Amino acid sequence: MRVGVLTGGGDCPGLNAVIRAAVRKGIQQHGDEFVGFLEGWRGVLDNNTMPLTLETTSGILHLGGTILRTSRTNVRKIEGGLDACMKTFKANKLDALIAIGGDDTQSVSNALIEKGLQVVGVPKTIDNDLSGTDACFGFDTAVSIATEAVDRLHSTAESHNRVIVCEVMGRDAGWIAITTGIAGGADAILVPEKPIDLDHVCKLITHRREHGKKFSIVVVAEGAKLPSGGNATYGDKVDSFGHARLSGIGQALADAIEEKTGYETRSVNLGHTQRGGTPTAYDRMLATRYGAAAIDLVHAGNFGRLVVLRGTQITNIPLADAIAKTRTVDEGLLELAASLEPKV
Ligand code: F6P
Numbered sequence: 001m002r003v004g005v006l007t008g009g010g011d012c013p014g015l016n017a018v019i020r021a022a023v024r025k026g027i028q029q030h031g032d033e034f035v036g037f038l039e040g041w042r043g044v045l046d047n048n049t050m051p052l053t054l055e056t057t058s059g060i061l062h063l064g065g066t067i068l069r070t071s072r073t074n075v076r077k078i079e080g081g082l083d084a085c086m087k088t089f090k091a092n093k094l095d096a097l098i099a100i101g102g103d104d105t106q107s108v109s110n111a112l113i114e115k116g117l118q119v120v121g122v123p124k125t126i127d128n129d130l131s132g133t134d135a136c137f138g139f140d141t142a143v144s145i146a147t148e149a150v151d152r153l154h155s156t157a158e159s160h161n162r163v164i165v166c167e168v169m170g171r172d173a174g175w176i177a178i179t180t181g182i183a184g185g186a187d188a189i190l191v192p193e194k195p196i197d198l199d200h201v202c203k204l205i206t207h208r209r210e211h212g213k214k215f216s217i218v219v220v221a222e223g224a225k226l227p228s229g230g231n232a233t234y235g236d237k238v239d240s241f242g243h244a245r246l247s248g249i250g251q252a253l254a255d256a257i258e259e260k261t262g263y264e265t266r267s268v269n270l271g272h273t274q275r276g277g278t279p280t281a282y283d284r285m286l287a288t289r290y291g292a293a294a295i296d297l298v299h300a301g302n303f304g305r306l307v308v309l310r311g312t313q314i315t316n317i318p319l320a321d322a323i324a325k326t327r328t329v330d331e332g333l334l335e336l337a338a339s340l341e342p343k344v
Contacts, residue, residue, distance in 0.1 A: 001026075002033045003298055004089065004097040005052060007066040008040030008073070008105030012124045012138035013279035014287035015066035018100050020057045021291025027054055030299055035092050040101070041108050042073040045081060047088045061284060064277040074240035075108045082111055089117060096298045100124050102136075103323045104241040106306065110320050113304045120297045121306040121319045122290045126275055129173035132322040133308035137287040142169065142274040143179045149270055150184030150217060157215035163205055163257055163265040165218045167250030169274050171243070174329045176274070177221035178337055187216040189337050192223035193329050196253070202260045203344040209263070211342075216263075220253055222246040227256065247271075289314050 003026060007015045019036070026032035034052035037043035050056065050068070060067055075081035089097065096118040099109045102125035109119045123130045128139035146168050157164045166186075170176040174191025181189030187208055188201045205216045223246055226232055232248035239245075247269065254267035279287065286309065293307040293314045305316040 001030065001095040001298065002035065002093055003295070004035045004037055004092065004094045005068065006037040006040055006043060006097070006099055006101075007068045007070045007124070008099065008101035008108070009070060009124065010072070010102070010126070011065050011070050011275060012126050013064045013141040013275070013277065014137035014283040015100060015124065016060040016063050017279065017284045017287035018122055018124075018137070018291035018294070019052065019067065020060055021288040022098055022295045023052045023057045024054065025292045026295045026298075030295070032295070035094065036068045039069045039071040040073055040105065041075045041085070042071045043068070044085045044088050045073065045075060045078065047091060049092070062278050064279065072104065072239050072241060074104070076111050077240055082115055085112055086115055086117065096120065096303065098122060098294045098298065102127070102130060103326070106319055106323050110323060113319065118303040119319070120294045120303060121322070122294050123306055123308060123322060126176065127170045127173055128175040129171065129326045129328065130322050131325050131327045132306065132317045134311065135286060135309045137279070137283040137290065138275070139175065140282040140286075141277075141280045142176055143183065144280050145274050145277070146176060146180040146270055147183045149268070149273075150180060150186060150219065153217055153268065154215070157217060161214045161264065163216045163218065163254070163261070163263050165220055165250045165254040165257065165265065165267040167220050167222055167247075167267065167269040169270070170221045170223060171246065172223045172326055172328070174221040174224070177219050177224070178329050178333050181219035182333075182337055182340070184217070184219065186219040188218045188341075190218065190220040190224045190253070191329055191334070192221055192225065193334065195225050196227055198227045198256055198260065200344070201253075202257060204341060205257065205261055205263065207342050207344045218253065218257070220249050222249060224249050226252055
């Protein structure tokens with residue numbers, strides 16, 4: 001078969017592992033040919049491709065980013081965009097497409113599936129917020145990087161008797177924040193799922209000081225709501241999928257904490273360091289399993305599906321189900337985080 005592959009949306013550690021697994025299994029077990037589209041859906045619109053062979057996908061397993069590069073291109077917003085994509089697939093004589101991406105990328109997949117395109121999706125996002133799967137590759141790497149950063153912030157915060165607020169990614173879900181906060185032993189963890197209670201955060205910090213601890217670490221998700229309501233954003237521009245650039249809650253919170261408690265407070269925004277660099281072994285494994293499962297679905301003729309992890313098993317669900325809603329942090333984790341706080 002001739003199979004197209006693309007990576008769309010924000011990059012994510014493990015993308016290359018998916019590409020490599022699908023291409024190796026497809027070529028070695030089925031004699032497939034692969035066409036890689038460059039820069040996500042933009043490459044499909046412009047018919048900008050690279051060959052994906054055993055050679056071009058060799059030595060990429062441990063590399064961050066994506067050899068296909070990526071973009072946030074919303075084909076549905078471009079006049080004639082979906083038809084242009086269909087034309088490109090025809091021109092490349094493709095039998096199927098493997099689309100590796102999050103909800104935005106898969107919303108375009110879904111529109112093309114409705115036009116008859118044979119697509120298999122692979123879920124990708126460090127935010128871990130895609131419905132239908134228990135895990136997205138990239139999340140484990142992001143949490144590992146953020147947890148290491150929190151560990152490092154401990155010693156500098158302690159040396160200076162400071163509060164440090166660490167802002168992490170995650171968009172409208174608090175998965176990175178809550179996992180990093182619990183794993184890194186933060187004094188307060190703030191997620192979009194629960195409005196920020198500034199009085200409570202300050203009480204937690206003051207309680208620590210009164211009980212001998214001279215510093216505090218707060219982990220806040222970029223999508224957590226400001227005490228005054230609304231998100232902190234960088235400028236007011238939105239991308240082609242309508243997303244604002246979330247950024248700044250950490251600094252706003254640090255200012256508010258310093259003002260209310262009198263303790264010297266700093267903020268750190270981990271930003272794109274969470275998305276860069278080599279994937280963890282867990283993410284390489286998950287991504288490899290997804291890539292192999294995706295080419296299996298192509299050969300089973302099982303299109304319009306998204307490969308997912310349920311428990312420890314790889315299975316698949318209708319792609320449309322995955323984009324229907326954001327998977328937010330579950331009550332159990334919120335309760336766990338709350339149970340680790342002192343009574344104030
Ligand atoms: O969706 C992944 C993500 O890293 C979010 O956590 C973050 O809000 C966003 O992408 C940042 O996007 P960009 O790289 O376009 O600034």
